[in-house]
Amino acid sequence: MRVVVTGVNGQLGYDVVKELRKQGDEVIGLTRETLDLTEEDQVTKTIREIKPEAVIHCAAYTAVDLAEEEKDKALNVNTLATSYLAKVCAEIQAKMIYISTDYVFPGEGDKPYEVKDKVDPINWYGQTKYEGEQAVLRELNHYFIVRVTWVFGKNGNNFVKTMLRLSQERESLSVVADQIGSPTYTVDLAKCLAEIVKTDKYGIYHVTNEGFCSWYDFAMEIFRMSGRNVVVHPLTSEQFPSKAKRPKNCRLSKQKLTEEGFERLPSWQDALARYLEELKQ
Template sequence: MKVLVTGYTGQLGYDVVQRGLKNGLSIVGIGSKELDITNETEVHRYVKELNPDAIIHCAAYTAVDKAEDDKNKCWDINVEGTKHLANAASEIAAKFVYISTDYVFNGESEKPFKETDNVSPIGYYGLTKYEGEKIVKQLLDKCFIIRISWVFGLNGKNFVKTMLRLAETKNELSVVGDQIGSPTYTYDLAKLIIDMVQSDKYGVYHASNEGYCSWAEFAQEIFAQADANVKVKSITTEEYPTRAVRPKNSRMAKEKLSANGFTPLPKWQDALKHYLTELKHEVK
């Protein structure tokens, strides 16, 4: 099976390529230097020449706060870029995997969001990712839409790395405690994506590591596992204002994975333990 992966230079794209190679797939990972996904002509030419059996679209504009002011660029990448790739996939009858986000929800529910729940983004980034979802559904039958949250992996910046860096100079940190969700380890998610793309169980899925926590609880667990003596003070969203509004409830129901025969991701605490071990090896 020949697979094209966009966003290879990011956290998820990198791990998807590594997992695909490990599973014996013919896999090509590209970043923005290899292909400008906002250029329709370029996208169609590239995809037609490569002629993959599947496209896993991990590339995205993910600077959530910056997106509120840099709307044109965010739209071009997340909406137009997705449209070009989906159209190209349609022309060659390739499967398509679109990576979406918990930010498509408004975060106002008291329960975990199901795949079938109404979508109502409260920020521009979430809006563009939802527009991408709609385009993929309109253009393709053979598609997977995977909503993820709170991503961390080896190849790039993330919350875990930020906390570890701050722990070098701080002994107390204030972290938001009223936004609840699930961390997602790209190593675990990549396994699922590669399994999924080799199936024909198309549709919308929620995929993150098992269990829920607040950002403050996530930080506490990071410091506990890393043996860092840092006290975490839990604060409210209002005490830590950001340019973009964040959903307070980012919990997503993931029962559909098991119902369709896919293995749920490990507990987030176990994922974090594995990740911290990998980080140590990388440093050495």
């Protein structure tokens, strides 16, 4: 399959390219340097020329706190650039996968969100990603919207890398213990996306590694698996204020994946163990 992947210098895009190439697909990876996705004319021209069968759109403005200040920047990338891609995909009849987020939900209660649950973005980043979803729904019939959470991969910064770094600098740390979600490994996510894109089972999906934990539990497991001796104190969200509001409930239900016959991802602990091995290489 001939596939364009955006954001290949980021965590997810990097592993999506790797996985598709492993499967023998023809992949054209786009970076900000090769194509600024906020330039509509350039986006249209480039995608028309490449004429892919599918576009996997991993690029995004992902600085969640900064987005509260740089509102237009976040909107330009997450909403407008997504709409440019969706429009040209419709024109050339390419499928599109748009990667979205649990931040489109308000993050309340303790039930995992189903794909059809009411959306009410918790912060500006979530709002811009939600409007990106709306653009995809408006422009395309052949779309997949894939909401993900708590992503970690080799090619970029993430919670695991931050914890490993801090464990070298400090003897004790405080980590939020009342926000619950699913850490998700880009390698596992990429495999699932590579499978989904080859089908015509269009629609909205939630894809994460299996199991739920708090950031505190996640940190404890990172230190246990990597043999780091750090004391970790649990914090409440109120004790750890941030510019952008964070959801306490980031649980996503993967029911739709099962219903459509896709394999669920391994547990987050299994993913973390493989990731720590990958980081050693």
